[in-house]
Amino acid sequence: MPSASRASYASFTTGDDLLVEFRKWPATLHYRVTAVFxxxxxxxxxxGSMKGxxxxxxxxxxxxxxSEDWVxxxxxxxxxxxxxxxxxxxxxxASRYSCYVDITTPARLDEHGVHLVDLDLDVVRTWDGAVEVLDEDEFQEHRRVLGYPEPIVKSALRSVADVREAMTAGTCPFDGEEAGRRVSSSAAYDEFRLRHSDAPLS
Structure with a gap:
């Protein structure tokens, strides 16, 4: 199954339900949630998804x-x-982090939904603005026990470096601008923009 592209989503309309499924290597279900496209x-x-x-x-x-509305x-x-x-x-x-990035395999889309394999590592921004990398020990353990292929390991570590750099610099999409426009709860829009972007409210 190839990685998802813009053309892959052509059949979806804003507001459609879309299953998002995360698995652990190589194929154990981690969790799945029905989100809104x-x-x-x-x-x-x-x-996006709504609280509850x-x-x-x-x-x-x-x-x-x-636990909380997210995009x-x-x-x-x-x-x-x-x-x-x-x-x-x-x-x-959502009690600890304003932005949470799972390091994964590239998203793939089929008739059932979007599928990703979670590779343990996470890059996060706390509510007070600190950028951190989580679960490095878990990644190293699973790399050994589950036998992550070396190309997967290299890709995951490269993704961590890229995301941490972009999140620290506040470059797109980590400036929060597009995320603010897409946020699933319109009632939370102004508060979301205040928390996730330096841009003034329009």
Missing amino acids: LGADEFGAWV RPVDRGAGRRPNVV SFLPYGRGWAARWYARQAAAGR
Whole structure:
């Protein structure tokens, strides 16, 4: 299955449901959530979800729910997926991080939805603006135990470096501008812009 491209999303209309599924190497379900398609541009696709939507974590694992409204960017042919939270939550990722980037295999799209393999590493921005890399120990352990192929390892480490640099510099999409326009909760729009962008509110 080839990496997703702009043409891959041509059959979707803004507002359509779109399954987003993350797996652990090589194919174990990590979680899946039905998101809302928010559009695609020349760089990637945008999806969003609302607080309270169910999150399927697979057989034998307790289901979860989305802790806060979020919008996510899935770049074409790149090994990461970024998520911005509309506001700080009381629990979960959104309680600690305003932006959370999973390092993954490139997104692939089929008739069932979007599929990515999570490669453990994460690059995050905390609510006070610090940029951090998470789960480096887990990545090294899984690299050994699960036998990540060397091209996958090199791609993941390159993605970490690229995302950390862009997030620290606040370059697109980590300036929050496009994410603000795509945010799934219109009620959160102004607050979202204030938290995720240096640009003045329009």
